[in-house]
Amino acid sequence: MSDIIFELQDVHYAYPGKFPALCGVDMTIRSGEKIAIIGANGTGKSTLLQLLDGLIFPHHGQVTAFGELLRENSQVDEKAAHRFRRRVGLVFQNADIQLFCPSVREDIAFGPLQLGVAEEEVGRRILEVAQVLDIRHLLERVPHQLSIGEKRRVAIASVLAIDPDVYLFDEPTAGLDPLTVRHIIDFIVNANQRGKTIITATHDLHAIGEIADMVYVFGQNKRIIMGGTPDSILNDRSFLEMNNLVHIHRHHHDGREHVHQHLP
Amino acid sequence: MSNALNKKRDFIEPSILSALAFLKDATLSEEYANRKGFLQSLDPRLKTLSFLAFLVTAISLKSAVLIGTLYGFCFIFAILSRIPVRHFLVRTLLFIPLFSLFMVLPTLFSIVTPGEPVCSFHVLGLNGIITRPGLDGAVLFVVRIATSVSLVVLLSLTTRHSELLKVLRVLGVPQLFVLTISMCFRYLYLFATMVENIFTAIKSRVGVVSHHRHGQNVVAWNLANTWNRTTQMSEEVYMAMLSRGYTGEPRLLRVFHATLKDWVWLCCALIICAGLFYRGQIL
Ligand SMILES: Nc1ncnc2c1ncn2[C@@H]1O[C@H](COP(=O)(O)OP(=O)(O)O)[C@@H](O)[C@H]1O
Ligand SMILES: [Mg+2]
Numbered sequence: 001m002s003d004i005i006f007e008l009q010d011v012h013y014a015y016p017g018k019f020p021a022l023c024g025v026d027m028t029i030r031s032g033e034k035i036a037i038i039g040a041n042g043t044g045k046s047t048l049l050q051l052l053d054g055l056i057f058p059h060h061g062q063v064t065a066f067g068e069l070l071r072e073n074s075q076v077d078e079k080a081a082h083r084f085r086r087r088v089g090l091v092f093q094n095a096d097i098q099l100f101c102p103s104v105r106e107d108i109a110f111g112p113l114q115l116g117v118a119e120e121e122v123g124r125r126i127l128e129v130a131q132v133l134d135i136r137h138l139l140e141r142v143p144h145q146l147s148i149g150e151k152r153r154v155a156i157a158s159v160l161a162i163d164p165d166v167y168l169f170d171e172p173t174a175g176l177d178p179l180t181v182r183h184i185i186d187f188i189v190n191a192n193q194r195g196k197t198i199i200t201a202t203h204d205l206h207a208i209g210e211i212a213d214m215v216y217v218f219g220q221n222k223r224i225i226m227g228g229t230p231d232s233i234l235n236d237r238s239f240l241e242m243n244n245l246v247h248i249h250r251h252h253h254d255g256r257e258h259v260h261q262h263l264p
Numbered sequence: 265m266s267n268a269l270n271k272k273r274d275f276i277e278p279s280i281l282s283a284l285a286f287l288k289d290a291t292l293s294e295e296y297a298n299r300k301g302f303l304q305s306l307d308p309r310l311k312t313l314s315f316l317a318f319l320v321t322a323i324s325l326k327s328a329v330l331i332g333t334l335y336g337f338c339f340i341f342a343i344l345s346r347i348p349v350r351h352f353l354v355r356t357l358l359f360i361p362l363f364s365l366f367m368v369l370p371t372l373f374s375i376v377t378p379g380e381p382v383c384s385f386h387v388l389g390l391n392g393i394i395t396r397p398g399l400d401g402a403v404l405f406v407v408r409i410a411t412s413v414s415l416v417v418l419l420s421l422t423t424r425h426s427e428l429l430k431v432l433r434v435l436g437v438p439q440l441f442v443l444t445i446s447m448c449f450r451y452l453y454l455f456a457t458m459v460e461n462i463f464t465a466i467k468s469r470v471g472v473v474s475h476h477r478h479g480q481n482v483v484a485w486n487l488a489n490t491w492n493r494t495t496q497m498s499e500e501v502y503m504a505m506l507s508r509g510y511t512g513e514p515r516l517l518r519v520f521h522a523t524l525k526d527w528v529w530l531c532c533a534l535i536i537c538a539g540l541f542y543r544g545q546i547l
Contacts, residue, residue: 055503077509085509092507097500102429114509142425162508 004029005166006052007196010061013047021047023059023222029199031165034192036203036208036230039218040244045201046093048218049168052199053090068140082115091163093171093201095151099143104135104154107143111162122161129157133187149180156187167191169200174209185210205234219243296421302346303422307526312431314533317418321537322411325544328404329410334540338414345422352421356414368526 006029013022016191022044028187029035037045050056051063054070063070066087089111092098101107105126112122130136133153138146143154152172159167169188173181181204188211200211208215209230217233219225225243233240240246297304303311318334325331342352420428 050503053507055506081511082509085507090507092500092504094500098504100501100504102425110505110510111508114511140424158508 004064005029005066006033007064008051008061009064011051011058011063012060013044013051013056013058020222022051024057027216027224029197031197032192032195032215033197034045034188034212035199035217036212036247037196037199037207037218038203038205038215038233040203040220043218043220044222045218046170049090049170049199049201053088053126053168054084055090085111085164086115086162087164088166089162090167090168091159091170091172092156093151093174094153095148096144096264098155098158099151102142103139104141104143104146105139108139108158108161111158125163127159129160132160133157134183149176152176152180152184156184162194166197166199169202170200171200171202171204172200173204178195181207182208205240205245209234217243217245267379271430295346296345298423299346301422303341303345303418305525306529307520307522308423308427308431309434309520310522310526310530311423312419312435313427314530315415317414317533317537318415321540322408322415324539325408326404328400328407329542330503330540330544331404331407334536335407335414336410337536338411338418342418345418347418347421352414355421356417430520 006027008025008027011022011025012020014020023047025044025204033253037048039045047056050059051070052065054065055178057063057070057072065084101110108126108129112125113119117125125140127136130139133156135150135157137154138150138154143151146154156172167188172184172188176184185207188198188200198211200207202208202211212230215228215230215233216224217226219238220243226236237246318337322331322334325334337350339349342349388471
């Protein structure tokens with residue numbers, strides 16, 4: 001079997017009402033890779049992850065996953081759909097959307113139960129993932145009443161319970177406190193070391209050194225404008241600045257003003 | 265600024281916000297369900313069954329005194345379940361007038377329930393006479409409503425929503441229907457939270473929410489906008505379900521364990537109901 005997981009060729013996608021979201025994306029992702037997709041807001045990162053997760057389909061061009069073309073009707077066959085779902089898991093950008101069950105426990109159980117895992121095994125997995133993500137004390141709570149950091153961890157747990165080969169993370173660290181960010185980055189790195197393929201959309205440049213060996217930058221034209229190792233991209237400051245990816249900070253030091261970019 | 269204007273200004277915000285707070289609290293808070301009390305400790309399935317039995321009893325009995333006895337039991341259960349009586353009363357009493365007045369008013373009058381007049385009066389040239397059977401019927405009706413509402417409130421106060429929903433499943437309500445109800449709860453909560461956030465956001469920018477017509481427009485626009493956002497969200501939620509393997513038939517966990525205590529409770533509940541029915545036959 002080839003180790004290519006996803007192959008995208010000239011992928012175009014537009015939302016109803018002709019809002020273009022992806023305009024010609026080519027990409028190849030291999031098993032066990034750590035990929036980061038970076039780009040300013042609205043450059044199509046979430047759209048790309050939804051395409052990779054087989055939730056939406058390109059209007060032009062094609063997406064191949066595990067050697068099979070992803071098409072609208074390939075999801076009609078329940079067996080094929082389940083096979084795909086067991087291999088690919090998406091942690092949505094908005095945890096409020098991802099968590100729709102009446103309790104955390106049921107939300108974690110939802111994926112495995114849908115995919116035909118036996119109840120006993122599901123019970124075991126719930127405890128295990130709750131342990132890994134440190135949410136055991138939240139199991140009986142109502143998901144939408146949790147804090148944003150707790151929600152994010154529950155959202156990750158609900159995907160971890162499926163134990164997919166490929167994890168898609170949509171801005172997993174946005175809006176979280178440093179400790180939770182640390183926890184989530186460690187989780188991602190750890191999963192990759194266990195052989196999982198990781199694709200993370202983010203605009204958190206601090207993290208990409210750890211969560212990626214390959215970085216693709218999306219531009220306002222909604223296509224890849226640069227690809228390379230994290231180092232090569234982080235060192236190209238004028239490029240990052242041009243693409244709205246660095247904060248420019250203005251400080252006062254000893255009464256003198258001092259401008260610098262915010263980079264790791 | 266003039267007093268009148270201030271009053272007008274403050275009007276929209278507190279009323280909407282407090283209504284929302286009440287709605288959230290009344291329908292969505294699980295504070296009491298999480299307390300360690302008697303009813304909370306029971307298996308949700310048998311508890312729901314026993315409350316159904318109580319409810320049927322309250323609806324079928326024809327004596328206000330007997331229904332009142334059941335009402336008394338509600339208070340004992342509430343106290344055993346560590347629900348403050350005042351809180352319990354406020355909750356139930358808030359729903360009762362709405363319910364009962366609406367339905368009782370016409371039956372009070374002689375046109376609907378003929379009989380011996382208790383008093384008569386003239387309003388706007390209309391002749392109204394309150395009759396004895398009409399009044400008795402009204403009392404029975406109010407007690408019945410009060411008891412029924414109390415039972416429902418007590419059950420919902422002491423059971424987590426997620427468990428109530430699961431009970432529906434166990435009692436044979438289709439899964440999709442249950443999932444829909446659970447989503448409704450979620451949207452209600454999200455909707456309430458969003459509206460609250462919008463108010464806070466406007467307030468932080470404008471200082472005070474809304475006076476004059478402009479303020480009202482902002483409120484209306486934001487409500488519409490919020491509604492759009494919630495419906496768009498439901499599409500995205502569907503995607504999230506697909507992403508985790510949903511193919512049209514949700515499978516949910518079942519984790520109930522009935523113990524001897526639960527069965528004893530159900531028996532006691534049935535004995536109470538039977539006793540009340542028996543008394544009702546004699547009277
Ligand atoms: N549901 C939608 N309807 C219409 N346009 C959308 C929708 N979601 C995203 N878009 C548009 O698609 C483009 C890419 O969005 P998105 O993939 O969410 O970007 P990112 O995740 O990088 O912020 C944006 O221009 C956005 O306005
Ligand atoms: Mg996004």
